[in-house]
Amino acid sequence: MTVEQRRKLENLTALVLSTLAAAFGLFWLIFILGDVLVHGIGALNADLFLSDPAPPGIEGGGLRNAFVGQIMITFFATLIGVPIGVLGGTFLAEYARGTRFARIISVLSDIMVSVPSIVIGTFIYALLVRPLGHFSGWAGSIALAVIMIPVVLRTTEDMLSLVPWTLREAAFALGAPYYKVIMKVVYRGAATGILTGVLLSIARVAGETAPLLFTSFNNNFFSWDMNGPVASLTVTVFQYAMGPFEEWHTQAWAASLLITLFILAITILGRAIIKWRYRS
Amino acid sequence: MQILLAAALTASLVLPFATVHAAEKLNGAGASFPYPVYSAWAYSYNKATGVRLNYQSIGSGGGQRQISARTVDFGASDAPLTPAKLKKHNLLQFPAVIGGVTPVVNIPGLQAGQLKLDASTFCSIFLGKIAYWDDAMVRKANPALQLPHKKITVVHRSDGSGTTAIFTHYLSETCPAWKTTVGEGKAVQWPKGIGGKGNEGVANYVKRTKYSIGYVEYAYAKQSKLAHTRLRNRSGSFVEPNFETFSDAAKTANFNSKRHFHLWLTNAPGKKSWPIAGATFILLAKEKKVVNRKTVQFFDWAFKNGDKTAQRLVYIPLPAALKNKVRAYWKSQGI
Amino acid sequence: MGITLRKDPIDLFFSAVTAVAACSVIAIILGIVFVLIRESSLAIGKFGFFAFLTSTDWNPVTESFGAATTIFGTIVTTVLALVIAVPTAIGIAIFVTEVAPDFLKGPIGIAIELLAAIPSIIYGMWGLFTLAPIMANHIEPALQSTVGRLPLIGILFEGTPMGIDLFTASVILSIMIIPFTASIARDSFNLTPAVVKESAYGIGATKWEVVKNIVLPYSKVGVFGGVVLSLGRALGETMAVAFVLGNSHKITSSLLDAAATITVTLANEFTEADSDVYLSSLFYLALVLFLMSFIVLAIAKFFLLRAEKRYGR
Numbered sequence: 001m002t003v004e005q006r007r008k009l010e011n012l013t014a015l016v017l018s019t020l021a022a023a024f025g026l027f028w029l030i031f032i033l034g035d036v037l038v039h040g041i042g043a044l045n046a047d048l049f050l051s052d053p054a055p056p057g058i059e060g061g062g063l064r065n066a067f068v069g070q071i072m073i074t075f076f077a078t079l080i081g082v083p084i085g086v087l088g089g090t091f092l093a094e095y096a097r098g099t100r101f102a103r104i105i106s107v108l109s110d111i112m113v114s115v116p117s118i119v120i121g122t123f124i125y126a127l128l129v130r131p132l133g134h135f136s137g138w139a140g141s142i143a144l145a146v147i148m149i150p151v152v153l154r155t156t157e158d159m160l161s162l163v164p165w166t167l168r169e170a171a172f173a174l175g176a177p178y179y180k181v182i183m184k185v186v187y188r189g190a191a192t193g194i195l196t197g198v199l200l201s202i203a204r205v206a207g208e209t210a211p212l213l214f215t216s217f218n219n220n221f222f223s224w225d226m227n228g229p230v231a232s233l234t235v236t237v238f239q240y241a242m243g244p245f246e247e248w249h250t251q252a253w254a255a256s257l258l259i260t261l262f263i264l265a266i267t268i269l270g271r272a273i274i275k276w277r278y279r280s
Numbered sequence: 281m282q283i284l285l286a287a288a289l290t291a292s293l294v295l296p297f298a299t300v301h302a303a304e305k306l307n308g309a310g311a312s313f314p315y316p317v318y319s320a321w322a323y324s325y326n327k328a329t330g331v332r333l334n335y336q337s338i339g340s341g342g343g344q345r346q347i348s349a350r351t352v353d354f355g356a357s358d359a360p361l362t363p364a365k366l367k368k369h370n371l372l373q374f375p376a377v378i379g380g381v382t383p384v385v386n387i388p389g390l391q392a393g394q395l396k397l398d399a400s401t402f403c404s405i406f407l408g409k410i411a412y413w414d415d416a417m418v419r420k421a422n423p424a425l426q427l428p429h430k431k432i433t434v435v436h437r438s439d440g441s442g443t444t445a446i447f448t449h450y451l452s453e454t455c456p457a458w459k460t461t462v463g464e465g466k467a468v469q470w471p472k473g474i475g476g477k478g479n480e481g482v483a484n485y486v487k488r489t490k491y492s493i494g495y496v497e498y499a500y501a502k503q504s505k506l507a508h509t510r511l512r513n514r515s516g517s518f519v520e521p522n523f524e525t526f527s528d529a530a531k532t533a534n535f536n537s538k539r540h541f542h543l544w545l546t547n548a549p550g551k552k553s554w555p556i557a558g559a560t561f562i563l564l565a566k567e568k569k570v571v572n573r574k575t576v577q578f579f580d581w582a583f584k585n586g587d588k589t590a591q592r593l594v595y596i597p598l599p600a601a602l603k604n605k606v607r608a609y610w611k612s613q614g615i
Numbered sequence: 616m617g618i619t620l621r622k623d624p625i626d627l628f629f630s631a632v633t634a635v636a637a638c639s640v641i642a643i644i645l646g647i648v649f650v651l652i653r654e655s656s657l658a659i660g661k662f663g664f665f666a667f668l669t670s671t672d673w674n675p676v677t678e679s680f681g682a683a684t685t686i687f688g689t690i691v692t693t694v695l696a697l698v699i700a701v702p703t704a705i706g707i708a709i710f711v712t713e714v715a716p717d718f719l720k721g722p723i724g725i726a727i728e729l730l731a732a733i734p735s736i737i738y739g740m741w742g743l744f745t746l747a748p749i750m751a752n753h754i755e756p757a758l759q760s761t762v763g764r765l766p767l768i769g770i771l772f773e774g775t776p777m778g779i780d781l782f783t784a785s786v787i788l789s790i791m792i793i794p795f796t797a798s799i800a801r802d803s804f805n806l807t808p809a810v811v812k813e814s815a816y817g818i819g820a821t822k823w824e825v826v827k828n829i830v831l832p833y834s835k836v837g838v839f840g841g842v843v844l845s846l847g848r849a850l851g852e853t854m855a856v857a858f859v860l861g862n863s864h865k866i867t868s869s870l871l872d873a874a875a876t877i878t879v880t881l882a883n884e885f886t887e888a889d890s891d892v893y894l895s896s897l898f899y900l901a902l903v904l905f906l907m908s909f910i911v912l913a914i915a916k917f918f919l920l921r922a923e924k925r926y927g928r
Contacts, residue, residue, distance in 0.1 A: 011821035015714050021706025022715070022723055025797070028790045029730045035745050036737060055319035056503055057593065084636045091633035102637075107920070109640050111912040114844065115905065116851025118878050122885060122901040123647045126654050133350045134307070146643055153640065177623035178630070207734020210853040210878070214885055220319060221305075221332040229307055229334060234736050234854075239337075241740040241858065242476070244483030244504030249744070256737050267732040271725065309886075341675075342887030345894065431775040438862030438875075440675065440887040466889060467675035474779055474861030474873035477883050485861075488747065489777050 040257025076141035081148030089156025109150035118210035137230035140216025155197025209234035310343020310356030312478040341440015355563035358442020378596035398512040403455035408472040435494030438475030446558035529557035655899035673864035680896035688874035695785035704796035731794035739858035751778030799841030803834035840918030847912040853878035
């Protein structure tokens, strides 16, 4: 074999291997999504959304409690986490721009984004559940908010930094105080970016199970009461999939399908917005 | 601080809204052993009275922990707490229903009730001393069965469990080797096997793993269509787990309300007694009078109306005399 | 910059509010460390530090607890997952940046990122219902009859293939971290200046030679950072492994045995621990996990920052 041939062969092997790697990745995506789709679609029915769980052995029943619970927990988590994240990001990108302090917080947030979510669950249990004497939807929302804050904070910081400094200078020249410049000029310029960050952070927490196990716990009944245990789809999937009953498995697949679709839809929406807005 | 503040703020905004919808609610958690019957009772109780009794199956250890930490309205445990422990955590305890722990196996081709096990064989399997299904000890009790030369996969509980407590109490009583090497408790250091979460998890793993053996509450074995085994009881006969053998074991029980009904039902002497029977208990926080009254109302209702449901799920309702003993106990504790 | 403009009282107030919000991140980190240390103090006092980390006990009956078995499970699943995921992820990154035709680059990139968006509970459930039986019936017996026969390595594949074991858990974990590693590797590859690549192509280098001699050396710091980041992610993953690991507190030599990770132990036992020492030991495990992943993630961040600084964005 000549050097030429060897080089070509080596090149071909490497390219084939890399193609196979991509195929391998795609294979899992299609396998998992396809499996969830096939099992989940067959399990969808109106009862799933309209009725509450029936005990094992009794026909029918649905997951209305878990749908509503999941929405409540995520909603309040967003309500708590997003303002703190956006304001914190504002501080880093505006008032503290370029300072060492901002750098440190930024790095710490990046680390917090990947910290094990189950640890957050134990933290909130010790902080809110045990001292207050009951599991609660609030504890669940706050646990999710703690996960959201660094995500939103970092995207906000990045998005605000993308707004050209000259725009702010123009506003300063008109005599506007900084907070007005931020509200009227910077936020406006970065609105879509911040929204995307919020969307992606919702996608991040909506599928979380581990931090809810010890905080919002679970509830077999429909409940609006955020002061008590609240059902969530993810915890229900954990309970049902681990259980031995066929009806539970079917409902777990249906719930999985809906969670997955919801999260993928938000993720794709977020990506689409980024692409559309920040096409450079 | 931030978070707490924000939470408090949002709470104050939403609370009025939430309380409008608040129906009567009770939160209980604990043993997975009686979960099928409690949730069935709660389902009917909700239809009858509108009260929502949310019972979560998290294991008996969890039931004891969460009621001791006062994070739930009542706890449930299959392992009775000793009067000393109850006193320490300021708890009350009473039995709610009786059931049986059943060995379940997954051997392709083997029907429910075909496999017979005596205590020492059973114990050796869980100790890991018997590794294959066609071991001489297993074959001795089952001369007619074709047992495969396959490794046994032991499935046990991963969580703090009253089912485990009853099960290991039985093994410790009947098998000296178990008592000295492993001991009894809601969670033990298992010599071998894989751990499933809750009765649900064990049933699921046994169902999905060929040549496995596990132990679950009978209702789980039945509802998830697993093959149970027969066991040799104290009087020497091989018995099937069913309503009759559980009742027979329950008959021998002499519950004492002075000791908060602390009693084990394993290895009962009756000829037809199932050897791993057990009562399952409710734990109340002594100082929470109002909540306790509501909880007790539920169980009083279940004692009156729930026997059929319990029987359908193969739990033994408490005998009438014991029910009255429990009611008297409630009264004596000022509930 | 803007800081000099702070004269307006409202502005002062607003800046203070944002500063407090920014500090919440520090407050959370310190809060976690403080609370976890406080809660685990009982176990720390009883078992010490090194003794806890090295003890293989996990015995609720005698109330003797150690972290060695769960740390073992955590590290084995993580390392094995990386062994599978890293080459795949780098392959994907090479494919997306250099090999794929332009019209495929975008869609495949997005598809791989979607893989990262699927919640971990879905991975776990799919793993239990779909992957575990396939593993038990096909892949694991196949491995046993091939690599399992080899000396030395064979010991890794002893036992009954159950599908609920370290191996299955690692495979699921690897699928989960492929997208993280791949997207960071891709971004690092893209930092290679086009001029350098083009001049290499100009002198007749093949695609692989460009990747091997130009792109990989140029981006190695970033790729390494990405690998460490995935490691940090994998350490803390709970739900994807909780279903298929089998929760057994044991150090085993075979990958076909059940084991437990710190995360799975917390998920299973946290609400159910009955004694104070038991619960405190679980908090102790949480603390160990938090410190482990925090350190790993900090190292990852260090490398990623260095890569960024060196090549500029």
